[in-house]
Amino acid sequence: MRRLTVPISDEEIRSLHVGDTVYLNGVIMTGRDAAHKFMIEHFIRQAPTPEEQPLHDELKRVLDGGVIYHCGPVVKKHEDGSWSFVAAGPTTSIREEVYQADVIRYFNLKGVIGKGGMAGRTLKACQEQPAVYFHAIGGAASLIAQSVKEVVAVHKLDFGVPEAMWVIRVEDFPVVVTMDSHGQSIHDKVQEASKAKFEELLAA
């Protein structure tokens, strides 16, 4: 069992290989479809407006050496105005493939957590950065929510609860490395092997 704390160093990232189980600790941020589109259009393709500069700087700080989590949680708001996570499994990552490589580079991300894996552009960014793709267990939402110890902040809540950017502190968040910084992807391997078997079944 391997424990890592955010921010994660390049050496630690390079030491990870596909198949490794890791327990993540520290402050990470959720971001899915609307968040990725927003970061690209408002911060990466153009300079932030004066009104959005504080949010830009805050994300730069939170994500530097950090981890983004593809997740749209179920949350609970308490009477004192604070929030907690009730259910928080990963969402399908491939929808962010068009954005992810640029987001990794711009914010100096060291990891992306999601499910289902990602494709070539992200894998290449992981090699260069370096960074890795951490696979969380899809649907294991109650269990993962238990590892979210604190909601530190929420940004762009006007995107709706699932699409907002939730800054959270996690303890021993269980993930598996399925794309590493050495160009390896479990997803590519499984796809190739299943393709061969599929063709065999059709030929029979």
Added chain:
Amino acid sequence: MTEFNSFDLTENLVELVRRAATILPADMEGALSKATKKEDANSAAEGALNTILDNVKMARENSTPICQDTGTPIFEIFYPLGVSTRKVADQIRDAVAIATERSYLRPNAVDSLTGQNSGDNTGIDFPTMHFHEWDEDHIHVDLLLKGGGCENVSTQYKLPNGGLGAGRDLEGVRRVVLDSVYQAQGKGCAPGVLGVAIGGDRGASYIKSKEQLFRKLEDTNPVPELAELEERILEEGNELGIGPMGFGGKTTLLGVKIGALHRLPASYFVSIAYMCWANRRASMDVTLTDDNVEVQYA
């Protein structure tokens, strides 16, 4: 004389939603448990299944959602003559809003034009409801929470399909269904359950494919050739080796359920509703007594 229309079933419907969101049906949990033993010791596949089972237990004990994507709530309502379906529909809409407030459901209804989340799981044709009048004297409600990840890998084929060598027969159906499993890889949160419909127009075919997901894993299709095809696809789907979460492994599918509809001479559709391992279904029966209603959940 008492009648259904004078009772408010909203709180009972909230309880139905809570059960669907937080308690995985016993047949699904049993199948996941059995699958764990088939995977290699200390493999990523075994680890994923164990995490899933721990999560199922935790969700049930804490009454929290099994999966944060509580999906599209799909209600199938069977009712006797005389029940106001409009009233029941209003109560269902109220119930999902209350269930959202209580964090059993994630706010999941987004305006397609503005991108605004309604915040309470109600919207245009949201939640989904299908009403069926029947001869029984009680009301029966089935609920399925159909997540978005697996909905995105659900698909429809038009036969014949030259690329897959699929003609307009059950062998053609087998070929396209296996293709859908291959295409989905782990993205639909494998191990999944397939609801398949053969025939119909495109719309009816998709609805029929989802209805199959209400069937228990251990049931047997009354049509022998479909029963045989279900078993074969289940076996061959697992031979693909995609495994839990697409990590590779022996368990890719937990069930295959197939139904057939009449079709136009010109059309032969095969629809596949891919359901994630969190196949969240629940039902309730409402029976009239002398001066009240009795509600049972399953």
